[in-house]
Amino acid sequence: MKLTIALLAAGIALGAQPPLKAVSTGSTSEKALLNFSAITDLEKQLDQKISMAGGSDPMLLLGEARALYLAGYGAVVTQEVSLVMSPTISPFKSQITPQEVAQTHQRKVARLPLLKQTMRDMWSSAASSLTMVPPNEQIVLAVRLLYKSWEDTKGLPGQIILKGTRAAGLSGIQTEEQ
Numbered sequence: 001m002k003l004t005i006a007l008l009a010a011g012i013a014l015g016a017q018p019p020l021k022a023v024s025t026g027s028t029s030e031k032a033l034l035n036f037s038a039i040t041d042l043e044k045q046l047d048q049k050i051s052m053a054g055g056s057d058p059m060l061l062l063g064e065a066r067a068l069y070l071a072g073y074g075a076v077v078t079q080e081v082s083l084v085m086s087p088t089i090s091p092f093k094s095q096i097t098p099q100e101v102a103q104t105h106q107r108k109v110a111r112l113p114l115l116k117q118t119m120r121d122m123w124s125s126a127a128s129s130l131t132m133v134p135p136n137e138q139i140v141l142a143v144r145l146l147y148k149s150w151e152d153t154k155g156l157p158g159q160i161i162l163k164g165t166r167a168a169g170l171s172g173i174q175t176e177e178q
Helices: 002-016 028-033 036-052 098-129
Strands: 060-070 074-082 138-145 159-165 174-177
Touching: 036 060, 036 074, 036 098, 074 098, 098 138, 098 159
Parallel strands: 074 138
Antiparallel strands: 060 074, 138 159, 159 174
């Protein structure tokens, strides 16, 4: 009886999962382009660049960089950042004062040029290290800026996107702020 139940359970487990199929979406030359270690190394480099920007008052990295390669389009890298460490509400601090709101806004506006320059450096690093991306394809770097609900975001973008082909280099970068 126990043997029958064991065989029945094994049969159900084997039948429950269809066999995996290998799906080929391109030629072997396209597959050779993918270099995941280069992408992982780039993600770490970009995290380090943002974490170090600003010296003793660094930008706050809110999530690790994520990069991926889209065949026929190029590489896309995203990152979430806060321009400065903002005050927070806690059990010891029940509200943010108007002075703190104004001060935080002023610091973030002043920090924006540093982020833009750091992003240009990051884009350049991505373009030189991602040799798997053909010269005519895009390298896109998108940084999302996160704000707390109490913050004054006037004049501050929600995200900054730098994009251009590897062949065009820094001179061909388009910048978009939203």
